[in-house]
Amino acid sequence: EAQVTQNPRYLITVTGKKLTVTCSQNMNHEYMSWYRQDPGLGLRQIYYSMNVEVTDKGDVPEGYKVSRKEKRNFPLILESPSPNQTSLYFCASRHRGGSYNEQFFGPGTRLTVL
């Protein structure tokens, strides 16, 4: 089944404790991205990647890191999480290029930073 998977689905952590949220897709998509969703602010892009070893900042990159060492994986790293990073996070992917390429989303990771 074609899908985007994220782990963990739920995470409660404390301020300053480094964490990684994994994202993997099995559709051979070149383009992957991370979004966060907050009440009243909607979905905002954090980082995106056009292909392996090519990443760039989205609208709200502060406090986050990403890497793209393999085409299928795009982990989101919070080096020193803070309470304002409590949010619902989504990973997404699609084929690069073409206006017909729809974006697929993972199931989300709900992160709480205490």
Added chain:
Amino acid sequence: KQEVTQIPAALSVPEGENLVLNCSFTDSAIYNLQWFRQDPGKGLTSLLLIQSSQREQTSGRLNASLDKSSGRSTLYIAASQPGDSATYLCAVRRYGNKLVFGAGTILRVKS
């Protein structure tokens, strides 16, 4: 800067009604527009994608239209059912890669 607005913010209708959700965007230089459904606490499910050169797309009881020049899209849901209750999001993709999302319309279909 691209801004996407969805009206209404919330909608409650009796089962069986036909309904229209509206999406407007400020910059007509878009690549495509995508409608998503989001159930509470869940991920986003793609419903329809309309390329910038298209006027509408249909899937089952759903029909989405696009008027790029006026910066508007509508999602028409025919014969609504309680299972259609969810948040509906529209997102435009600019000539680049980022999707810009609206805040969503929360739909409740009463049985």
